[in-house]
Amino acid sequence: MIELLPQAAALIFTFEGIGVLLFGTILGIILGALPGIGSTVAVAMVLPFTLTMSQAPAILLLLAIYAGSVYGGSVSAILINTPGTPQSAATCLDGYPMAKRGEAGLALGWSTVASTIGGLTSAVVLLLAAPQLAALALNFGPIETFALILLGLTCIVSVSEGSLLKGLVAGSIGLFLGCVGCDPITGEARFTFGQFQLISGFNLLAVVIGVFALSEVLLRAAAKDDADHGLVSFSGIVLPPLSAWRGRVKGLVKSVAIGNGIGILPGTGAATAAFIAYAEAQRSSPNRKNFGKGEPDGLIASESANNAVTGGALVPTLALGIPGDAITAVMLATLTLHGVTPGIRLMADNPVLIAAIFSGFFVINLLLLPMGMLVAKGAAPLLRLREGYMLVLIVLLCAVGVYFVRGNPFDLMVMGVAGVLGFILRRQGMPMPPLVIGMVLGPTLEISLRQGLIITDGSFMAFFTGHPIALVLVICAGVMVCLPLIRAVRARLGLVHLHKG
């Protein structure tokens, strides 16, 4: 990978490359700071505009939006006590109290430095871990690929916030949507109901934007209370002095390690990492009594951990084609739309592009500090925008974005219908990431399963007898599915004991 760095640098350090890194980081911070948009919607909104760009700048732009928006969420969390992204929810706990006592600039300074350090370490982890994982994956045939995708689908279990059953229903809907159109082996049309536009299947982007962004607009319109943000005074970021870091470095290292570790696990996400790191800091910090009252240790824990997740989550996404969370599921769709197939062959087929992605990700995280300082002050007035203006802007940008993919009016209708369906399903507590994961992984799962069955003469048992890697992956998938069930049963038994007691 190191020997490819000069070629990667030639891809990144062009006029276009530097432009997208700067613009993407700034836009990511602004979109992340706007409450309600969040990293997933931010990436989905910008995705269509990248379709006319060449591969490397397009992917770098979306990575910059991703990393920038995760940091940007802390700006609104600290200034108006509203996390711009779910990942920044833990940041509110100590960030807003600091802002209320007149230390908004310092709170943003702590979060900016912690985010930068978290992001930079995760870029190193991505650089070191992804090629190793990908090298192992090169030995995979259709049967191992099937087992791997099955393992990837089990992350539906962990991204099914609250209800596993609803997550599984959403995942099944996504898998079915992936079946619509031509059969990949025989070319026969399936589930098109006479609509010729459906021969090529549903446009992935139209569905993603519909179920995430448009349904969010409808959910916000349905809410009883309009957002009302209290304001604190803020005149710019103040970086904490070096002496203030004494006694906090250990906590920072621990939080970064938690963020990276959780990021690599498929389906866990930055919000989980931020809260686990926060809880651990609260347990082990010498200043634990001040947690919740504006303690920088709490801010450092949540912000370094949530940014450390970004690189970690990209490891299984790029190396194995398994998305780590909702955002990486959208990133997976992005790569596919740009003609890059994440997974087993990615590193072997596109070594320079991958080196450019890794190096670009490092540069993006370096840019977080200066861009954060520049943008946070400018973004503060935007946070006072009434929600209605933001919702209208989202609809217009989504329509423009989907239109640019193919210029097809049918895709706009698909987005509209997906938005309404997404609204109905989300109202009943159904998570949307499983739907997208099912739609993205479904076609590969189908082809590998059918190819495997053809190879083994229709014997499904032969998938495991002569293929130890597949067997291990399927066992891992079984464990991933069973663990939450066991935890749920144990929790229920615990409750029964409590009632009896």
Next chain:
Amino acid sequence: MSVLTERRITSLALLLIAAALLSQTFGQSYSGLGAFSPMFFPQIVLGFWLFVATLDLGAELRQRHSMTRPRIVRVILIALACVTFLLLMTRIGFFLAAVPFSVFALLVLGLRTPVPIVLVGVGVPAALVALFNHLLKLPLPSSPWAWWF
């Protein structure tokens, strides 16, 4: 509490959709081809969907959820406005479809100050047209009556 709650109706609808789609996969000329059949994988997926949707409906019938009533009129109006805008966008052009949509949506969302409504309602679509049609040369659908918007 009524037996027909919003969650139960949605769960039942998902179950019925899965059953209807699964029934479509049987009796085809290529049934019995095993892994070669185009319906081989959809049957597995739809069978699984039907199974988990049944479990989900069962869980919904056992549970009691008190859901907040949405501002249903507002949601319907915004959804209809969105769909109309998306339908008209490719027929009368982006600008002419976006301006009434934006102004209407802002009014429905409770905004009443005229100057910002006009600024956002006309300014944002105009800025997008200027950016994409004239600066980036990525044309948005234009009106049948004038090429420049």
